[in-house]
Amino acid sequence: MDSKGLILVVDDDPDIVATTRIILEKNGYEVHTAPSGAAALGLLDRITPDILLLDVMMTTDTEGFDLAFKLKEDPRFRDLPIIMLTAFLDKVRTEGAGPFEFILGEQWPVEWLFEKPLDAKKLLAKIAAVLKERKTA
Amino acid sequence: MAAGVTDTAPISPLPSLDPYVRWPVSARWAAAGLIAFAALAAWGAGVSFPLFGMLLVAAALLAANAWLRQWSQRLGDRLGTPEGRARFARWQVALDSAALWAAVYLSGGLGSPVLFALLVPACCAALLLPAPQAWGAGTGILAALALTGLAELAGWLPHQPLIFRGEDLAPAPDAWGTAAALARFAAFGLPIALLAGAILRRLQRRLAALEREREAQARFHHQLQTLFSILETIGSTHTLEQVLETATAETARVMHVKGISVKLLSEDGRFLRYAAAFGLPEHVIGENRVEVARSPLNRRIIEGEPFVTGRLAERESFQFGEALSEAQIQSVLFLPLKVDGRVIGILGAYCAKPDRFSADDVAFFRLAAKIVAIALENARAYDAVKTLSNERNWFMMKVAHNLRAPLAGMVSILDVVRGRYLGGLTDDQDEYLRRLDRRARTMLSMINELLTLSRNRDRRQEALGGSTVPADLARRVQRTFQDRAAEKRLAFRVELPAEELPPIRGPLETIEQILENLVSNAVKYTPDEGSVAVRFSKADGTVRIEVGDTGIGIPHQDRPRLFTEFFRAENARAMEVVGTGLGLAIVKENIDKLGGRIVVESEEGAGTLFVVHLPAAAGEEKR
Structure with a gap:
């Protein structure tokens, strides 16, 4: 298969999953999807994606970040680039309460953070850039 | 004598x-x-x-x-x-x-x-x-x-x-x-x-x-200083834990006693809990909770009678006797902590010297106890408000997320359809889907801005800490808007003067929000190939920031209501469907909070110039 890369999309919003899949597949990527962090972990035993697109708030408010931290601690997935997606990325969150605070911390376990609705052009450009960087590295 | x-x-x-x-x-x-x-x-x-x-x-x-x-x-x-x-x-x-x-x-x-x-x-x-x-x-x-x-x-x-x-x-x-x-x-x-x-x-x-x-005068002076010092230290802290910690440490320090403890009474008045202890060995505190009904000594103190002893070892009845004399403590003083006549706990002072607490000392500790009690009560109120406000913020956050999530799904679907991923569209279909998309996006930003406004209200009373380096601000504004300006082929410049600017008083977030809203408007309401410029300069203890554009301008009759919520000028609505009317309200709020001012000059059809003055941070604020 002449795919440009294998992408795993993890999000509990079926509309986001469906539209992201359409955009990515039309642009030559192979796409797998998972509706939760646990499902994603199960899937990761069988497939080796080139990039992970990961929603922040799923069943719990920090499920996406929890998974991201877990993967970064696992030697098998340490180098797997992660792009986080969130329905709510605003300046407000940085001063706020709860789990939003740590998003601004220095130690992001992720390559990038996009706000939903996703800008298809920017997302595709970022994915291409990350993959290119990976190949040269 | x-x-x-x-x-x-x-x-x-x-x-x-x-x-x-x-x-x-x-x-x-x-x-x-x-x-x-x-x-x-x-x-x-x-x-x-x-x-x-x-x-x-x-x-x-x-x-x-x-x-x-x-x-x-x-x-x-x-x-x-x-x-x-x-x-x-x-x-x-x-x-x-x-x-x-x-x-x-x-x-x-x-x-x-x-x-x-x-x-x-x-x-x-x-x-x-x-x-x-x-x-x-x-x-x-x-x-x-x-x-x-x-x-x-x-x-x-x-x-x-x-x-x-x-x-x-x-x-x-x-x-x-x-x-x-x-x-x-x-x-x-x-x-x-x-x-x-x-x-x-x-x-x-x-x-x-x-x-x-x-000597008496010196003593009096020292006591005043001491009270003031306690007041000053605990006045600058807010949370209950901090107040307890500083109040006990400070009182022990200025009164030259070995230890100070604070026991707080539970809501129902049945239990006393050691909330803080300075300078006492762990085991003195020992059992952390005391049942008032079983401790006649504590009950008497709560009823308002101070307890003083200068020879601890001689008092067999004293319930902490053993542990305290092990710690070589001889003199003990307990006073009720009272606010508005209501006892909220007990202040204890401990000293290794025998007969340390004279009648004068007791009177003085009473004053100190009053101050500590008031500080504790304030801290409790502060904590309660803080908790409430945190809960509210968290609730707002959840609401915002839950409102945004379906909209985000909707817009994503529109993107896929309008991006012809699912086949062709007629021009009319595309136009109406575009309008749908705009409406949905307006709603998205409205949710954000409403949240911002409500949270700003919430924090209005809080002092804004920190300082912001203008150069950082300039860099961020440049980065945020260069793409959008390029799309419209606008000449977009952010200019810093050759001389170094003083830092601006206030957090980056708040100041950036001002500029983001102003520049975003400038970009939005300037026709293609116009120009938008942001200029920083120094002016008499303030940093002056100009945001100028060659856009549609603001009609004269609309100026007075420019900074009110949900207000949008008529020509702005004619040019752009999207817009919440909250942007300038946020700008005004933030500038007020920072103690700055904003003026606007505008000519309809020729352009707008916003001039913002923000106070520079004083030298000592670099903490």
Whole structure:
């Protein structure tokens, strides 16, 4: 298969999953999807994606970040680039309460953070850039 | 003197007669030496008198003085009680009188040239002893002289001549001579000596009183400073934990006690909990919760009665006795912490010195306890508000997320359809889907902005900390808007002056929000190929930021309502469907919070210039 890369999309919003899949597949990527962090972990035993697109708030408010931290601690997935997606990325969150605070911390376990609705052009450009960087590295 | 003074004795030693009581001891060494030296010199010069007897007197005086010195040392620095001091003074006067009497007798009796040396002990007596005793001493000296004179006249006591070149320098006076000498001594010498001593005594007392007053003032000053220091430290903290920590540490520090504890009463008043303890070993705190009903001591304190003890070990009934004496704590003071007459807990003070807490200290700790109680109550209120506000913020956050998530899904679907991923669209279909998309996006930003506004309201009372470097701000604005400006082929510039700008007072977030809204409007309402410029400069203690554009401008009649919520100028609505009318309201709010100001100049169809002045951070705010 002449795919440009294998992408795993993890999000509990079926509309986001469906539209992201359409955009990515039309642009030559192979796409797998998972509706939760646990499902994603199960899937990761069988497939080796080139990039992970990961929603922040799923069943719990920090499920996406929890998974991201877990993967970064696992030697098998340490180098797997992660792009986080969130329905709510605003300046407000940085001063706020709860789990939003740590998003601004220095130690992001992720390559990038996009706000939903996703800008298809920017997302595709970022994915291409990350993959290119990976190949040269 | 002042009645309360003896109560406060542990704080500082009272100035007293001590130096005067002790001083004669040092002077006496010299006096004994002088007697011996004068006797030897006179003998050498050819005066004949009982030299051996005179040297014996000097030796006896030395020996007596050695004993007196030992006594004064045994009495310690403060010479013990007033009675002890008086007894010591009486002994000195008596021994001096005896020695000088002997010297006078050996040098010729009433005719002796050193007769008036006997006025010295009289003077000392007046200085060191109460008036009746001083007059008693004077009378005693006079009586001894009279007896000596009589005894010599009667021949009971041999006259000791003082012979120089065959002549008696102090011939034995006859009866009249004896009477005259005694009368001279009694009428002139003795009263003057006693008077001089008494005057000195009064002066000395006066000085001591002044000194005590000064001490009292110093104490008062120190107490005021202490209260102020406690107030200042706990005034600058907000959370309950911080207040407890600083209040206990600060009180212990300024009051010079080993430990301070705060026990707080539970809501229902049934339990006391150690909320903070400074300077106490862990096991003193031991069981963390005390049931009030089972602790008569604590119950009494809560009912308003302070508890003080200065000898902890002696109080078997005291429930913490063992643990505290293990920690070598002797003095303990417990006071109720009261706010508006309601007891909220107990303040405890612990000290290793026995009898540390005087009535004065208790009164003072009461004041400190009041301050601590108020600070605790404020901190509790602050914590409650903070919790409430956090809960509210969290709720708002959830609402915002839950409102945005379906909209985001909707827009994503529209993107896919309009991006022709699912097949072609007619122009009309595309146009209406575009309108749908705009509406959805408006809603998305409205949710964000409403949230921002509500949160800003929430924090309006809070002081804005931190400072912001203008260069950082410029860089971020440049980065945020360059793409959007490029899409519209706008000339977009962010300019910093050559000279370095002072940091702006306030957090980056707040200031950036101002600029983002202004620049976003400028970009939005400037037609393609126009220009947008952001200029930073320094102006009289403020940083001036201009945001200028060549856009549609703001109609004159719309200016007054420009910064109100949900307001959008007519020409703005005509040009852009999307817009919430909240952007400038946020700008105004943030500028108000930072203590800045904003002015706008605009010509419809030619462009708009917003000028913002924000106060520069003061030098000391770089914490």
